[in-house]
Amino acid sequence: MGATRIIYLDHSATTYVKPEVANAMAPYHTEHFGNPSSIYRIARDSKKAIDAARAQVAAALGAEPDEIYFTSGGSESDNWAIKGIAFANRKKGNHIITTAIEHHAVIHTCQYLEKQGFAVTYLPVDEFGLVSPAALEAAITEQTILVSIMYANNEIGTIEPIAELGAIARKHKIPFHTDAVQAVGNVAIDVKAQNIDLLSLSAHKFYGPKGVGALYIRKGTKIDTLIHGGGQERRRRAGTENIAGIVGLGKAIALATADIEGHNARIRALRDRLMQGILAKIPHARLNGHPEKRLPGNINISFEFIEGESILLWLDDEGICASTGSACTSGSLEPSHVLLATGLPVEISHGSLRLTLGDVNTDADVDFVLEVLPKVVTRLREMSPLYKGKDGGCNVQ
Amino acid sequence: MGATRIIYLDHSATTYVKPEVANAMAPYHTEHFGNPSSIYRIARDSKKAIDAARAQVAAALGAEPDEIYFTSGGSESDNWAIKGIAFANRKKGNHIITTAIEHHAVIHTCQYLEKQGFAVTYLPVDEFGLVSPAALEAAITEQTILVSIMYANNEIGTIEPIAELGAIARKHKIPFHTDAVQAVGNVAIDVKAQNIDLLSLSAHKFYGPKGVGALYIRKGTKIDTLIHGGGQERRRRAGTENIAGIVGLGKAIALATADIEGHNARIRALRDRLMQGILAKIPHARLNGHPEKRLPGNINISFEFIEGESILLWLDDEGICASTGSACTSGSLEPSHVLLATGLPVEISHGSLRLTLGDVNTDADVDFVLEVLPKVVTRLREMSPLYKGKDGGCNVQ
Amino acid sequence: MYSDKVMDHFKNPRNVGEIENASGVGEVGNPVCGDIMNIYLKIENNVITDAKFKTFGCGAAIASSSMATELVRGKTLEEAWDVSNKAVAEALEGLPPVKMHCSVLAEEGIHKAINDYRKKQGLEPWVEKNPHSHDDTEMSCGT
Amino acid sequence: MYSDKVMDHFKNPRNVGEIENASGVGEVGNPVCGDIMNIYLKIENNVITDAKFKTFGCGAAIASSSMATELVRGKTLEEAWDVSNKAVAEALEGLPPVKMHCSVLAEEGIHKAINDYRKKQGLEPWVEKNPHSHDDTEMSCGT
Ligand SMILES: Cc1ncc(COP(=O)(O)O)c(C=O)c1O
Numbered sequence A, B: 001m002g003a004t005r006i007i008y009l010d011h012s013a014t015t016y017v018k019p020e021v022a023n024a025m026a027p028y029h030t031e032h033f034g035n036p037s038s039i040y041r042i043a044r045d046s047k048k049a050i051d052a053a054r055a056q057v058a059a060a061l062g063a064e065p066d067e068i069y070f071t072s073g074g075s076e077s078d079n080w081a082i083k084g085i086a087f088a089n090r091k092k093g094n095h096i097i098t099t100a101i102e103h104h105a106v107i108h109t110c111q112y113l114e115k116q117g118f119a120v121t122y123l124p125v126d127e128f129g130l131v132s133p134a135a136l137e138a139a140i141t142e143q144t145i146l147v148s149i150m151y152a153n154n155e156i157g158t159i160e161p162i163a164e165l166g167a168i169a170r171k172h173k174i175p176f177h178t179d180a181v182q183a184v185g186n187v188a189i190d191v192k193a194q195n196i197d198l199l200s201l202s203a204h205k206f207y208g209p210k211g212v213g214a215l216y217i218r219k220g221t222k223i224d225t226l227i228h229g230g231g232q233e234r235r236r237r238a239g240t241e242n243i244a245g246i247v248g249l250g251k252a253i254a255l256a257t258a259d260i261e262g263h264n265a266r267i268r269a270l271r272d273r274l275m276q277g278i279l280a281k282i283p284h285a286r287l288n289g290h291p292e293k294r295l296p297g298n299i300n301i302s303f304e305f306i307e308g309e310s311i312l313l314w315l316d317d318e319g320i321c322a323s324t325g326s327a328c329t330s331g332s333l334e335p336s337h338v339l340l341a342t343g344l345p346v347e348i349s350h351g352s353l354r355l356t357l358g359d360v361n362t363d364a365d366v367d368f369v370l371e372v373l374p375k376v377v378t379r380l381r382e383m384s385p386l387y388k389g390k391d392g393g394c395n396v397q
Numbered sequence C, D: 001m002y003s004d005k006v007m008d009h010f011k012n013p014r015n016v017g018e019i020e021n022a023s024g025v026g027e028v029g030n031p032v033c034g035d036i037m038n039i040y041l042k043i044e045n046n047v048i049t050d051a052k053f054k055t056f057g058c059g060a061a062i063a064s065s066s067m068a069t070e071l072v073r074g075k076t077l078e079e080a081w082d083v084s085n086k087a088v089a090e091a092l093e094g095l096p097p098v099k100m101h102c103s104v105l106a107e108e109g110i111h112k113a114i115n116d117y118r119k120k121q122g123l124e125p126w127v128e129k130n131p132h133s134h135d136d137t138e139m140s141c142g143t
């Protein structure tokens, strides 16, 4: 256990809660704790706080407040959007279009629906992870009742042409959902201009608390409820409201979207120095994702001849927090479905590293990683049976 | 707006978060914020915190830690239990048994399933709100795949004979779910001894945070997932874990179940004085629910000739927080389905008041309510066209 | 949830009570719905010189009764007939959508009391111009 | 997630490298699964006098290789053959269930190296007593 200093480079997995956000939340645990459905004054304070947060989320997305529904996070929002639209439109058709690189919250939901009799098309992506609008257009049938395409990929950071994809769905009068969990705060979103009918987001990806998210549902969209019960969220999502969490989400999204360009410029500068440094210093390394159309903080690089987890363990030993892909699969043995979809060979995909920068990172962090990472890669390559010396042949390419 | 002092008598709607609980949660927002699915040390701290909370919940219920799944609250737990069992066992049968007095999180979920082709029996209750084990036995058919009966009712506080009902379901090899959202902390629960296969709970009912709950699922129970996605909660409930909330739930359930009898004795003494005082001071008032088999903090009384909301408004003016029924219907015009199920006439059910006591309440609170409430009732009766004087006839009985 | 005006009329309701030998009485609502309003009018020379009410119901029902009796006092029957539920709600600085039916009840109570008077006078009862479709009430018991 | 022992063998792996003109070599795993182990044994008078490895894989794969080579050093071939994956995992103070297959790989690597030696000696290769059903591995690529 070497390092005492922690260099956090896994902001796409989750972020810390900003102090301003934590402070905004605190009074809603012990003081303003009333159930917003109740009639008395202390409950009306809770109600007002939720209304204010709803307005903050709406403003960040270019939506109306009554189009915002609070949920327990990105996964619930994705499940609700997809199952809700599917079950509500079952009589119209049974076909859903999504992509091969979605988060598991979308993919596993679609797989579940396949067992329930729905047919799902998983659109392929190019080597950069981009979905083709023409492919979407071609996949649409009379039976298509939903298109769900993520805004930005959580592993390789690729940003999809959402407005264009949305326009195609709109033209065919098919509801268009986008999983924007990784996009909020990094890309300027305007649901109206971008033809988005449903949008998922999750607070803990932009310095808000875990366990709270939202689903934007355009007015007039036909959707079933996922969590039935009391009349909360205008009768569409039951459950006593997580007031503190909702207040935190509102505050966090307001902060995250106040100056997206300024924020991105700073992060992107750090990111580019780190990314270019790694590629310059380490041979047999390849950048995954799109060179420009990518999240400002995202780096995803494959190192040949070595395996990702062993890289992570060494980095952790130096106090560097990183991941191989999405957090929820870092304990798994399966290679990333996203990298495979971009055409990366399985054996190389095993040696991938994701570094995602955030507001805490500094130039010193970049310097440190550039010092440590090449040593780690060298060390692991030296014990790899696949590696035959710096310039030698190797049996995986 | 008269009162400055707040007398909170709506603990069944929600509780404040105890300071010990809030303190336990705080570090998990800003400090130990790592995603528990990640590999590095700061994430392992999150993982440990979740494991510890899981053990606390298991201990409180007599379950094993790996039978506890964290959710976003009571409503999600109920939806998951009911839809999850229903969809997983669809091939076996399509019949569900529940009761007429469940929370909307159960009733509306069952109604949704009716639209999906399931058949639901809503068992009646007696005048005290008790479900009859014989009626359950009689309702079971070859097609029955789930029995869901609440542990304690949220409006009238009636505690059901859960062990006995569970034994009947067990005998017929039918999974038995109980909504114990109101019971945890007030009744000693032992899922094994009581033949419970699934149990829902929600932290904000026992001085924990809002937006977090749990579902106990007995090992070996066949159940579909409600929220698909990442591998969290042993692949059964996706979504980045609400660590702070889960830590708060763990702490709160440990506190709430440490000394149930001592806690109940104190609350029950206050409650009985308030309840008997009201019934003695106010004529034409009737206690709803069971005289003994009721939650220690629950009072539910109907006052003839007047309407509940107007009572609440006056009480609020005096700083007293109360409700007419469950919080989520207090804004609605419909009379309580629970009171109607006990046989109370609709017109009388409109004049019902629920007072639910908790750890903050004192003798002074009881005295104050006993001073204020009779005046409020008198005042409203004086303007009611139904009321013909203290002893006079009236046109609703 | 309620405006200050509603709370004022709820907490200090004007004109509570009955009028003995009222010129016209309107009883509307029913206890199953949780709202009953009795409106009592004293009418002299086609003018409402006194108006009182007794109401079983929620805060909005009591406030609407109070406001409606205030609004019709001193008005001719024709003027009083034209006091719409919207006018009552507006005078109360708005009612929540689920509570709009209370203002409708108040309007109906006044109308019924006026027609009760007209019938007693041997006159044709007036006909509701636009019987309430209750479009503006989100839900309404018995309608 | 990993025991201290695993981390020690991961960070300070024993016996990394190849043995030139090894008496027996065992190559197991495949890059598609994300694990490859090459085990090199030097065998003199039926005793393993040196054991080395090269491994492409996760922390558990590297630690298992390190531990397995440690365990077989100085052992007769018969004794080394009996070093089970469980023994490797136990010596590492446990492996997470999803990583148990790494210890299986190490056992297979040793077995393969021993049989490689036996074949070179013109001897019958030994047969796996209980070919791994991999019951104890939660998931395992290629099995
Ligand atoms: C009996 C019962 N079940 C379920 C719920 C729903 O719990 P939550 O509001 O935490 O979703 C409640 C409380 O609101 C309840 O009292």
Ligand SMILES: Cc1ncc(COP(=O)(O)O)c(C=O)c1O
Residues within 6 Å of the ligand: A012, A072, A073, A074, A075, A076, A078, A103, A105, A150, A152, A153, A154, A179, A181, A182, A202, A203, A204, A211, A213, B238, B239, B240, B241
């Ligand atoms: C693209 C994407 N979608 C959905 C999710 C799920 O969000 P949550 O973990 O908040 O449920 C995540 C992150 O985990 C994500 O990156």
